[in-house]
Amino acid sequence: MSWQQLVDIVREGVAEAAAEQTEPPTACPNDGEPLRTGPDGGLYCAWDGWRPGDRYVGDQLR
Numbered sequence: 001m002s003w004q005q006l007v008d009i010v011r012e013g014v015a016e017a018a019a020e021q022t023e024p025p026t027a028c029p030n031d032g033e034p035l036r037t038g039p040d041g042g043l044y045c046a047w048d049g050w051r052p053g054d055r056y057v058g059d060q061l062r
């Protein structure tokens with residue numbers, strides 16, 4: 001194995017990790033409910049009000 005092959009493997013892993021992080025969540029981590037798009041354009045769970053970033057629907061009103 002050459003150094004160039006090693007570098008390519010590392011770069012591939014970094015790119016995959018970055019792609020996973022930027023992918024928006026599609027389901028609620030609490031109950032697995034598929035997320036819906038709210039009136040403000042943000043995702044939310046219709047079951048318990050969870051929103052990405054560990055916030056909940058109505059948090060901004062408090």
Ligand SMILES: [Zn+2]
Binds near residue numbers: 029049
């Ligand atoms: Zn939920």
